[in-house]
Structure formats: structure tokens, C-alpha cells
Amino acid sequence: MTTAVTIAPPIVPIDAVELTRELIRRNSVTPADGGAMDVVQRALEGLGFACRRMKFGEIENLYARRGLQGPNLCFAGHTDVVPVGDEGAWSVGPFEAALKDGILIGRGAVDMKSAIAAFIDATAQTLAAGEPRGSISLLITGDEEGIAVDGTKAVVAALQAEGEGIDHCVVGEPTSSATMGDMIKIGRRGSINATITVEGRQGHVAYPQRAANPVPVLIRYLAAVQDKVLDQGYQGFQPSNLEVTTVDVGNAATNVIPAQATARVNIRFNPGHTGASLAQWLTEEGEKAGAGFAGKVTVKTHISGEAFLTAPGDFTEVVAGAVKAETGVEPDLSTTGGTSDARFIRALCPVVEFGLVGTTMHAVDERAPVSEIRTLTAVYKRLIADYFAKFG
Incomplete structure (x- = not known):
């Protein structure tokens, strides 16, 4: 009697530099995808991987997972660029x-197609050596820069509704400051x-006396x-x-009191505040500035993210250890x-960020040394191995 044996297909090798080049060639300025998500x-x-x-709206996103068991280590990133x-x-x-x-030049080379x-690439090398004791997943979006x-x-909202379990996440933002490996982000300030x-x-x-000048009121508020x-x-x-980011009156005349004045401000806040508490304060200041004014003061707020912190512990030690070992x-x-998309992912699980040196992100001639892309691959490979050794 012959027993059928199922042989898993061989793992296809991936070259991080060539894959980065293929992604850069896709013009994926937000909200366009340009075929970048197909490449991934x-x-x-x-x-x-099972890919979804x-x-x-018009945004392409991808959630991919290999494995059914926990723990589930997720990598998050974005294919869109500025x-x-x-x-x-x-x-x-x-x-x-x-x-x-030896330098790769192109939009997205640093932030963050590489x-x-x-x-x-690191995952391919891991799988070629054997199956990890858990699952690996990737959450890739085309709307981080938008x-x-x-x-x-x-x-994240859809995965929460489905009960998808993600235990820890690494976001590939270019967090290194001056030297490859010198910084990991374990939290971010909020933004309103x-x-x-x-x-x-x-x-x-x-x-x-016949007018109501809005400019002094706006000045008092600011x-x-x-x-x-x-x-x-x-x-x-x-x-x-x-920070005050703009003040607009739009008055081209020198002898006219304008009918309207507007301004915008942004607050980057630590966990000592919430977006709601700051929104309330900004609104109350509007009421104070407009007291006695024969007009109207309106304050509209938008909270783009709350402050968060992944407390140092076993997970941050695994990431930091992999960085030090390879760099x-x-x-x-x-x-x-x-801010980064980590602010959304933290609703699912603890999250940290690590990637290339970010000095040229969003700049003309954005670029990354090939050697640093190779080092980043080595860090991620060691991180995967150490993670499943610790938590698997």
C-alpha cells in the first residue's frame, strides 16, 4: 500500500533590493496605487500567504497571513508615497x-517601500529554513500619506469586527535618526x-462703528x-x-474691514491629554475670544490620532535585541x-516601529544605501526568529 505524501512547494527567493525597485517603479502617489499592491x-x-x-473608497489595502496558530506577528507598512x-x-x-x-534613488526608497x-525577503529566508511556531501576517495600505x-x-476596524487575532506588530517606518539602528519608536504623540x-x-x-472686524478677535484667540x-x-x-499653521484674511484692499478671518492650528500632544480634552479647550477659547463681539466665532476640530505608548518589556526587548545584533x-x-499608522494598529496589539535612516524621506532624490536595505532585511530576519523563540 502506497501512502500519498504532500510536498510543500519550494519557497521562492526574494531579493529585497530588486523588490524595492519594482515597487518604486509603480507611481503610487496617494491615493493612486499604480499596481504597487499587485507587486506585494x-x-x-x-x-x-493567503492574501485579502x-x-x-478608492484605497487599495492588503491583509496577508501565513499560518493559523498564534502568536501572530504582523508587519505593517504603506505602498503610497508623497x-x-x-x-x-x-x-x-x-x-x-x-x-x-550602491545607492537606490526613487520616491519611496526610504518611506517605505524598502x-x-x-x-x-526576511520572511522568505525564514520560511526556507522551516515553519515558524505561529503565524506571520502583513497589513499593507495605500493611504498612510493621505x-x-x-x-x-x-x-483595523474590519479585522477587529472579524475577531482576527494579532499579537504584536512591527511598522516599517524609517525610524533610524542618524545611523542605522539608532532609534526604535515605541510610542507617538497624538495630533489634533x-x-x-x-x-x-x-x-x-x-x-x-458700522463694521465688525474679525481680525482682532482672531488675533486674541491665537x-x-x-x-x-x-x-x-x-x-x-x-x-x-x-503651532499656528496658517492665518488667512484674503483682503486685497487697504481701506476695507474684512468680513471674515480664518486660521488653523495643530497640537502634537503627549498622553497627558486626550484629543477630546484639547478639542473642548480650543472650543472654549473661541467662546472667550468672541465674547462681546458682534459676529460669530466657530472652532472645528479634527483628531487624527491619540497619543500612545508601548511600554518597554519582552516585545521591545526582542526588537531592540535584533537591531543591536545586526547593526x-x-x-x-x-x-x-x-504620527504614523501605528496609532491605529495599537487598538489591535502592542506595536513598535523600526526602519531605515529617514533623513531623505519626502525629499528630492530620496535614497537608501543598498547596504542598509540588506541590513534591515537581516534585522527583520533575526527579529522574526527571536520573536517566535520568545513567544511561540
């Missing part, structure tokens, strides 16, 4: 993915935007919120800061910088 899906299906395209700016200022075409003297490719409504935020609109009554500057010291910092976080650098555990 083909690579993952070649490694035996999760499209929300606009190239002045294309004539680039030394090469921003979507050519040119290699010059990290996606490096993790897929308004971030139909991307990771929507995917506010638009302040003061509606008055237009009139002649020589007859102010002075009040700018002068307030929000805090002195929070454990592991820098102080919160409020020789002891990474700082940091909460500095802007």
Missing part, C-alpha cells in the same frame, strides 16, 4: 528606481487640527492658545506643542516625531 500580493502568494484585498515635488530637481527620474554607486521588501481614513484605520473661523461684518476702515503652556512633558514624551548599535526607545 504576487510576492506574498509566492510564499504561500480590502478596498475602502508627490515628487519639482521633478526637474531630481538627478534621476523619481520612479526609475536608479542604482548609482521596508516592505526587506520584511518579505488623509488616512480608508487605509489602516478601516482595515483646528480651524478657527471668525465671521464679522465688512465695512469702511474710516467708519469702524495669542491665548499660543501663550498657554500645555505641559512640561510626560514620562517618555516631550512636551506637547501648539551593533544600541537603539534608543523613542516617542519623538510625527
Whole structure:
């Protein structure tokens, strides 16, 4: 009697640099996809991943998983990129993915197509050596650089509703500051935007009694919120800061009191605040500034993310240990910088961020040394092995 034996197909090798180049050649300026998600899906299906395209609005997203058992280690990233700016200022075409003297140049080389490719390469090497004691998944979006409504935020909500279990996540943002491996992000400050609109009554500057000038009201408001010291910092976080980002009146005349004045402010806040508490404060300041004014003050707020922290522990030690082992650098555990999709993923599981040196992200001639892409691949490979040795 002969027993049939099922032989798993061989793991298709992945080269992180060539995969990054293939991704860069896809013009995926938010919200366009340009075929980038297809590239990722083909690579993952070649490694035996079950891939789900999760499209929300016009945004392409992908959730891929290999394995059914826990723990589930997830990698998150984005294929979308920012606009190239002045294309004539680039030394090469921003979507050519040119290699010059060991440097890969192109939009997304740093932020963050290389990290996606490096993790897929690391996963391929891991699987070629045997199955991990758990699952590996990837959550890839095309909406990180945009308004971030139909991307990771929507995917996380859908996965939560389905009861999908993700135990820990690594986001591939370019977190290294000056040297490869010098920084890991374990938290981020929150962000809230506010638009302040003061509606008055237009009139002649020589007859102010016949008008209601909105500009002094707006000035009082901005002075009040700018002068307030929000805090002195929070454990592991820098102080919160409020910045005025624009003031607009649109008055071309010198002898006319305008009818309306607007401004926008942004607050980056630590866990000493919530978005709701800051929104309430900004609204109350609007009421104070408009007291006695023969017009209207409106404050509209939008909370794009709350502050969060992944407390140092076993997971952060695994990530930091992999970084040090492959780079020789002891990474700082940091909460500095802007926002990322980690702010949404933390609703599912503990999350940290690690990737390339980010000095050229969003810049003309965005570039990454091939050697650093190889090092990032090695870090991710060791991270996967150490993670399942610890938690599997």
C-alpha cells in the first residue's frame, strides 16, 4: 500500500533590493496605487500567504497571513508615497528606481517601500529554513500619506469586527535618526487640527462703528492658545506643542474691514491629554475670544490620532535585541516625531516601529544605501526568529 505524501512547494527567493525597485517603479502617489499592491500580493502568494484585498473608497489595502496558530506577528507598512515635488530637481527620474554607486534613488526608497521588501525577503529566508511556531501576517495600505481614513484605520476596524487575532506588530517606518539602528519608536504623540473661523461684518476702515472686524478677535484667540503652556512633558514624551499653521484674511484692499478671518492650528500632544480634552479647550477659547463681539466665532476640530505608548518589556526587548545584533548599535526607545499608522494598529496589539535612516524621506532624490536595505532585511530576519523563540 502506497501512502500519498504532500510536498510543500519550494519557497521562492526574494531579493529585497530588486523588490524595492519594482515597487518604486509603480507611481503610487496617494491615493493612486499604480499596481504597487499587485507587486506585494504576487510576492506574498509566492510564499504561500493567503492574501485579502480590502478596498475602502478608492484605497487599495492588503491583509496577508501565513499560518493559523498564534502568536501572530504582523508587519505593517504603506505602498503610497508623497508627490515628487519639482521633478526637474531630481538627478534621476523619481520612479526609475536608479542604482548609482550602491545607492537606490526613487520616491519611496526610504518611506517605505524598502521596508516592505526587506520584511518579505526576511520572511522568505525564514520560511526556507522551516515553519515558524505561529503565524506571520502583513497589513499593507495605500493611504498612510493621505488623509488616512480608508487605509489602516478601516482595515483595523474590519479585522477587529472579524475577531482576527494579532499579537504584536512591527511598522516599517524609517525610524533610524542618524545611523542605522539608532532609534526604535515605541510610542507617538497624538495630533489634533483646528480651524478657527471668525465671521464679522465688512465695512469702511474710516467708519469702524458700522463694521465688525474679525481680525482682532482672531488675533486674541491665537495669542491665548499660543501663550498657554500645555505641559512640561510626560514620562517618555516631550512636551506637547501648539503651532499656528496658517492665518488667512484674503483682503486685497487697504481701506476695507474684512468680513471674515480664518486660521488653523495643530497640537502634537503627549498622553497627558486626550484629543477630546484639547478639542473642548480650543472650543472654549473661541467662546472667550468672541465674547462681546458682534459676529460669530466657530472652532472645528479634527483628531487624527491619540497619543500612545508601548511600554518597554519582552516585545521591545526582542526588537531592540535584533537591531543591536545586526547593526551593533544600541537603539534608543523613542516617542519623538510625527504620527504614523501605528496609532491605529495599537487598538489591535502592542506595536513598535523600526526602519531605515529617514533623513531623505519626502525629499528630492530620496535614497537608501543598498547596504542598509540588506541590513534591515537581516534585522527583520533575526527579529522574526527571536520573536517566535520568545513567544511561540
